[in-house]
Amino acid sequence: MDCPEKIYHQNELGCTRRCTCHNAIHLNFGNVSLLLSKSQLSDFSEYISEAVTGCSLDTNDPDVRDIYLPTRDLCILFAVSYNELKNLLDLTEQTLIMLQVDDVLSGLQD
Numbered sequence: 001m002d003c004p005e006k007i008y009h010q011n012e013l014g015c016t017r018r019c020t021c022h023n024a025i026h027l028n029f030g031n032v033s034l035l036l037s038k039s040q041l042s043d044f045s046e047y048i049s050e051a052v053t054g055c056s057l058d059t060n061d062p063d064v065r066d067i068y069l070p071t072r073d074l075c076i077l078f079a080v081s082y083n084e085l086k087n088l089l090d091l092t093e094q095t096l097i098m099l100q101v102d103d104v105l106s107g108l109q110d
Contacts, residue, residue: 005017012087014088055085
């Protein structure tokens with residue numbers, strides 16, 4: 001894909017950037033890269049938020065990768081630490097804010 005490099009948000013875990021080819025968002029974290037629509041990103045962010053809340057009481061070491069995020073394929077899981085999960089939530093939430101800003105700015109240009 002040859003998309004322009006518009007980064008929405010970046011932190012120590014990864015970054016999100018616009019994909020104009022598919023009208024979507026590239027979410028890169030650790031060694032994982034997802035291509036999500038805006039609604040998928042919103043759903044994923046909500047799921048991660050619930051996971052952060054649920055895992056906050058269970059973690060002994062916030063840097064150990066002992067949290068497993070399921071995918072549609074039951075044989076594939078993403079292993080993350082609690083701190084990585086919080087950074088993933090930051091990536092998704094900040095990106096959703098930037099998407100709202102983009103929507104407002106594009107409305108002003110019309």
